[in-house]
Amino acid sequence: MSRKLVRPREGRMFAGVCAGLAQRFGMSAGMIRLLFLLSLLLPGTQVIVYLVLWILMPNEDRVRY
Template sequence: MNNKRLYRSQRNQQIAGVCSGVAQYFGVDPTVVRLAFVLFALMGGPGLVLYLIMWVVVPLEP
């Protein structure tokens, strides 16, 4: 059983650590996740809203 949990990162954060935490969870580079959030926001998608929701909902890493 995999006990992998999603946390906001405290080590590699730019604003709230959401993108860095998502990147750690999926094992990708944080820059790729940050670019994806920006592209979704610029294309009229839910990028900014999703980021704000995750900032509130996802706990800070222990």
């Protein structure tokens, strides 16, 4: 299990941001996705944060261990 913040090749639904966060923090990807969807009900910049993470998080195959 990788402890780096990367977007994995396996388990992606859209961009892999939620799967990468789940992998990094030892949670299930479904739980992270549910939390993200619930957070959309609150005012804030959740979508912008998601897009920034999508840009900044490297793909798993581009990271050298």
